[in-house]
Amino acid sequence: MDDSADDLFEHAPCGNLTSRPDGTIVKVNATLLDWLGFTRDELVGRRRLGDLLTVGARLYYETHLAPLLAMQGEISGISLDLRTKDGGTFPVLVSSIVRTGGDGRPDVVRTIVFDGRDRRAYEQELLHARRVAENEGGRLRHLVADLQRSLLPSVLQTPPGLEVAAHYRMASVDEVGGDFYDLFRLNDGRWGFFLGDVSGKGVDAAAVTALARYTLRAAAVYDPDPAAVLNNLNQVLYQEYRQDARYCTVVFGILTLEDDGFSAVVASGGHPEPLLLRADGTAGRHPTKGRLVGVFPSSTYTNTVLTARRGDTLVLYTDGVTEARTGIGRQRFGVEAVTAFANDLSPAGAASTVDAFVDLLDGFAAGLEDDTAVMAIGVPK
Incomplete structure (x- = not known):
């Protein structure tokens, strides 16, 4: 077994190359020759280091690395591509150091070359995995957006003589939320409306949202009494999801058109109180009471009545x-x-009210941690 310095240099697990300051190769070990397929005579004294680089690598070396090497005296761990004798490429990691002579001027540049094929393959795998993940992420976001749209009315109907607006803001584009709202006409000429929020997020919350929306609409057709409608929804959710503790908060109302506005019978299940903006420039919360919907086997919900005249706006959020x-x-x-x-x-x-709420939500930026829905029903002046 030969452990001489020459043998260690020639058969090191890395390539070794020595060149003059102008790049002319003066010494190269057998390891690097074997990787590239050249003979020693083909390189020593005949080629420069730049000649072994691919076009892109050479341009990068001459415009960036060579000046950096001249200024700092060394470079370390630079990823480059070398050209093999048969025209292929060989990815490597290069580290170089400048040795000076007795006069302090650069004498030779010593370069260590590490085989970068495994690392390059790993990088390519990571890049491929990242692209796949990005594509899947984009596909997921499209699916989430489509699912979210399916849980909201495609067009919000507007009662004659009134003004209606709504906005839904997703806190995350990667996960479907549980907020919902709707406004729909009943057979007797009255209008039903609701706005609610299901606990949790994701597909499970979407399933509860869909059930809540359709139950509310169906119950209103059967018995257009808000307290009865919420009681019906409470029983449905409790029976269906009591093991999973799925519930929602909701405001439900039946709106009756009048000559100068509307009146509404409203019931609430654990939801924030509606706001009523008055034409005289005041605003306040309309008092409502009621338990969370779907938590208890039986709950009592109470109807309250509100009126809106010309210039008034009812806001649910x-x-x-x-x-x-x-x-x-x-x-x-x-x-x-x-x-x-x-x-x-x-x-x-x-x-105008919904637009103002949109600006408010924009101002929260990252502080908006949950999905938000806003619906306003107004009587034009």
């Missing part, structure tokens, strides 16, 4: 607004802040 974090201390926005915000808006029509 989910707790994504109140639970958003804001300010230096990242405090919850809260119900009182929403009420004050509505008071500053009043009097405002449905479209």
Whole structure:
């Protein structure tokens, strides 16, 4: 076994190459020759280091690495592609150091070359995996958006003589939320409306959302009494999801058109109180009470009545607004802040009110942690 310095140089597990400051190769070991397929006579004194680089690698070396090597005296772990004798490429990692002579001037450049094929293959696998993940992520976001749209009315119907607007904001494009709303005409000329929020996110929450929407509409046709409608939904959700603890909050109302506006019978199950913006410039919360829907086997829901006249606007929203974090201390926005915000808006029509809420949500930025739905029903002045 030959452990001489010459043998260690020639058969090292890495390539070794020595060149003059102008790049002319003066020494190269057998390992590098074997990788590239050249003979020693073909390289030593005949080729420069740049001649062994692919076109792109050579351009990068001459414009970036060579000046850096001249200034710093060394470069380390640079990924390059060498050309083999048969015209192929050989990926490597290169480290070089400049040795100076007695006069302090550069004498030779010593370069160590590591086989980069395994690393390149690994990088390609990572790149491929990243592209696949990005494609799957894009596909998932499209599916989430499609699923979310299917849980909302494609077109929000507008009762004659009124103004309606709505907005839905997803907190994450990667996960479907559970907020929902709708406004629909009943056979007797009245209108049903609701806005709610299902606990949790994802496909399971979407299933509960779909069940809640269709149950509310069906129950309203059977018995257009808001308290009875919520009681019906409570029984359906409790029987279906009591093992999974799935529930929702919701405001449901039956709206009757009148000559100068509308009146509405409203019931709520654990939901934020509706806001009523008045034509006189005031605003307040309409008091509602009621347990979360789907948590208890039986719950009592109470109807209340509100009226809206010309210039008034009824606003329903989910707790994504109140639970958003804001300010230096990242405090919850809260119900009182929403009420004050509505008071500053009043009097405002449905479209202007929803636009203002959109701007408010934009201002929360990353502080908006939950999906948010807003619906406004207004009586034009």
